Amino acid sequence: xxxxxxxxxxxxxxxxxxxxxxxxxxxxxxxxxxxxxxxxxxxxxxxxxxxxxxxxxxxxxxxxxxxxxxxxxxxxxxxxxxxxxxxxxxxxxxxxxxxxxxxxxxxxxxxxxxxxxxxxxxxxxxxxxxxxxxxxx
Ligand code: HEC
Numbered sequence: 577x578x579x580x581x582x583x584x585x586x587x588x589x590x591x592x593x594x595x596x597x598x599x600x601x602x603x604x605x606x607x608x609x610x611x612x613x614x615x616x617x618x619x620x621x622x623x624x625x626x627x628x629x630x631x632x633x634x635x636x637x638x639x640x641x642x643x644x645x646x647x648x649x650x651x652x653x654x655x656x657x658x659x660x661x662x663x664x665x666x667x668x669x670x671x672x673x674x675x676x677x678x679x680x681x682x683x684x685x686x687x688x689x690x691x692x693x694x695x696x697x698x699x700x701x702x703x704x705x706x707x708x709x710x711x712x713x
Pocket of ligand 1: 666
């Protein structure tokens with residue numbers, strides 16, 4: 577009897593240790609995958625809906641800021657023939673271009689915020705790509 581009880585107790589301890597081991601291992605695995613593994617692709621549409629659609633309209637139909645959707649008469653690909661210029665503009669905001677921005681030297685009001693402190697570079701890249709896809713690019 578007492579041997580049986582002891583083995584049950586030992587099994588219990590082993591089970592608890594195994595669970596504790598798993599719990600301790602998980603955060604390490606997560607940290608490793610985010611620092612050394614390839615980063616998960618950013619959803620540009622989700623970034624747009626969260627950060628941009630309030631001014632540029634749901635689906636890029638325009639509002640306080642210009643439209644991006646082709647159907648809404650978007651000028652985006654004319655203003656920024658090169659995506660990297662658009663990335664720079666979104667990063668710095670329109671206030672950083674007092675003389676005008678883009679290929680058409682469009683005058684800004686300063687109402688387009690800088691996103692350098694709000695979004696990570698890969699999020700800016702992803703949202704720019706999404707906006708260009710709305711514009712037919
Ligand atoms: C607070 C309102 C506001 C928010 C939020 C906003 N924008 Fe803008 N955006 C503007 C305004 C206004 C302009 C026009 C430039 C100006 O008046 O300064 C503009 C212009 C632009 C342009 C240039 C388009 C053109 O044809 O001239 C791009 C690209 C752009 N915004 C991208 C973004 C992205 C990407 C986001 C989200 C990450 C975003 N904007 C969020 C207000 C906003």
